[in-house]
Amino acid sequence: MSTIRIVIAVIVGGFLFKTSAIPQYFQVGPQVETFYSEIDDSEQPFALYLPENFDPEKPYPLVVMLHGAMSNHRLALRRVFGKTNLPGESDAEASRYFPQWEDVDYIVAAPYARGTMGYVGIPEEDVMAVIEKCRKDFNIDEDRIYLTGLSMGGGGTLYIGLSRPDVFAAIAPVCPALPFEVFDLMENGLNLPIAIFQGGADPVVRPEGTRQIVDELRSLGTLVEYYEYPGVHHDSWANAYANGNIFKWFDGVRRNPFPDRVRFATKWYKYSGAYWVTIDKLTPGTLARIDAEFTDMNQVNVETDNLEAFSLNLKGHPRFNSRQLLSVTIDGQELISSPGFNHAFRKEAGKWISERFIAGVKEKKKGLEGPLSQVVTSRHVYVYGTLNAQGPEEIEIRKKMAEKAADFSVSFGPFYHQRSTVNPRVIADRQVTHFDKYHSNMILFGTKETNSVLAEMADELPLHLENLNDSLGLVYCYPNNGHLVVVSSGLPFWISNKDDQSSGKEIRFGGSHGALALKGMKDFLLFRNSNDNVIVEGYFEHDWTLPQNVLEKFTSNGVNVNENNE
Known part of the structure; x- marks a missing residue:
């Protein structure tokens, strides 16, 4: 058992006193820890490995391991140390224990990342939170932080690594299933060494696609090592992580904080x-x-x-x-x-x-820029209205709509459905507190006639759906009290003609279900019958006013535009 002793310095009457807080104990070897997530005010798990001779005063390199779809943090920690399941052993059985493996002089962390949501959005925030947790609890060498992952986690490795290339010394995706956001970021890998591992007979992540990614990265000047295993299917991680290979590859690779x-x-x-x-x-x-x-x-x-x-x-x-x-x-x-x-x-x-740009109070900036999906990547709450309801039955219907939006379950075709561990609050408008208004993003359902929170801020919001027939849906995000609100009026924003998955021809990450449908949307969307049938969509201007070319489309379709936002 290793102990980290926390020392707090206190100044009293001009004198400096040092007092020991309650010691924190960290077991060497594999274990499971948690961090606090403000997204839904929850404790989230991650698997952690500390070397056998762990010394709290010594700076350690950190390896962050991202699991694949339908997997978890415990399995991910096993995988990165080269431990696959025993013959006939299910993932559930393998998750119950950590086997013995060869010690490495690395701290290793494997986030749970909410299950099977990919690594863009909420899980992405969790990965960075785990890194910050490790920085806080341990002496991490800032020039030796590494990222690796398999399948969905391999795609997450490329996305998180390329969107934040100066955080990591190197990254190592294995059979990477890429989110589409990666393709805009390829040039960011100029100073980031990358090793990519791929099965030559992988039917899930085709080697032809991975080879194209390797070729594009190399054409942009990125240092890429590519390892393809002939005849190996999707389980190429068994080869990539065998015998501590990944730690050997990371050895000696350091981040250069000042590239030319x-x-x-x-x-x-x-x-x-x-x-x-x-x-x-x-x-x-x-x-x-x-x-x-x-x-x-x-x-x-x-x-x-x-x-x-x-x-x-x-x-x-x-x-x-x-x-x-x-x-x-x-x-x-x-x-x-x-x-x-x-x-x-x-x-x-x-x-x-030669002059610094200073953003105005009501200009887009970090944390207040949209798009719609940004609202769920920090603390958020779902608010249904109770105004002018015709009895408790109608209130219950409104509540059910908000609850469906807050359900982050994901589906893979018609055969697999997984509940997510994102559990934001769903409350009535009359339950919204001062803290909610000033410290949370809010997803508001209804109109100013049916939701008292919307009624309270009606003069400040740019759009109100006046035509309440059954065929229109309006959704948009907008800044309020230093946070974002999403207004959803009329048909819910996830209604889609693509909901029928009976064919099983494509794998879908719950794209038409609840708040997950916000992914890929812009700042605003007005649609008829289905979010596939777009009347108008787009982004607000930098000062959060509406582009002139969309005003007529809104007003001619039953949407009242606040004159301050024209």
């Missing part, structure tokens, strides 16, 4: 840059790019696409002297920036100037 060149692409402020480059203004939902490279001491060349402002934090970079001027050439335009560590640039009238 940084290339980064993103659609969102949530992923606002990497290494010494930060994107300060873009158009959320539109892919923005920056390519910044030192060409000499204190000389940087920058090329941009769909970008309005950025900054460079060069403290510690070996090719930068803070006492000298910085020459920056941006899209062919040369600027000279004053001495110092931080250098900011923005566009004005189509020209770049």
Whole structure:
């Protein structure tokens, strides 16, 4: 048993006193720990491994392992150490114990990530929360954090690694089932070593597709090692992780926090840059790019696409002297920036100037940019209305709609259904508290005539569905009290003509069920009969006003547009 002793320093009357808090005990070897998730105010599990001779004062490398679909954190920890199931042993049986394996001088963490939801959105936040938990509890070497995973977790490894390339020293996806969001991020791997493992006869993740990913990454300058196992099916992890292979591959690979060149692409402020480059203004939902490279001491060349402002934090970079001027050439335009560590640039009238962009109070920014799915990636609550209800039966119907939205179950064709471990609150409008209004995102169902929370903020919201016939559905997100609200009026936003899965021809991650249907939607959507039958959809402008080209479509279809948002 290893003990970490926490020391708290307290200043009393000008004197410094040190007192020991309650010691935290961490068992060496495999175990299960938890972290607190604000998404639904829950404790979430993750599997953890500490080396046999664990020393709390020593800095350790961290390996984060992501499990596949229909799996869990306990199995993932076994897999990364090369332990597959015994002959005839089911996953349920294998999850009940940790076998003996060879010790490694790594801390290893395997998030549960809510089951089978992929690794974009809520599970993505859980992965980063586990990393922060490990940083808090242990002495983690920031230049030796690694990410790996299999199948769904292999796709998550590429997505999380490429969206945050400066967090990790290297990543190692195994038979990666990719989310579509990965394909915009390929160029971000310039400074991120990647090892990809694939079965040559995999019927689930076809090797032809994985080879194309390898070729594209290599064409962009990424250092990629590719290992394909002839005749091996989807269980290529048995080969990839055998005999501690993955730890041997990670050995000696360290993150370079100051590469000479940084290339980064993103659609969102949530992923606002990497290494010494930060994107300060873009158009959320539109892919923005920056390519910044030192060409000499204190000389940087920058090329941009769909970008309005950025900054460079060069403290510690070996090719930068803070006492000298910085020459920056941006899209062919040369600027000279004053001495110092931080250098900011923005566009004005189509020209770049050396000046920092400061977002206005009601402009899109990190945490308040949309799209609709963003609302569920932090603390959120589902609110149904009780105004003007014709008795308790109608209230119950409204409640059931909100409960369905809060159900994050996922389905794989007609044969497999799994409940998720996302459990947000579902409450009536009269139960909403001050804390909910100011510390939570809210998904509000109904209209200002049926939901008192909507009625209270009616003058501040941009859209109200006035035509309450049975064929229209309106859903949009909007900032309120420093958080986001989603308004869902008329037909629920998950109603889709694609709900019939009887054919079993495609695997669907619950895309038409409840709040999971928000994934892939923009800031607003007005539809008739089905969310496939779009009347108008799009993004709000940077100041959260509506684009002029959508106003007539809203007003001619029974939606009242607040004049402050025209």
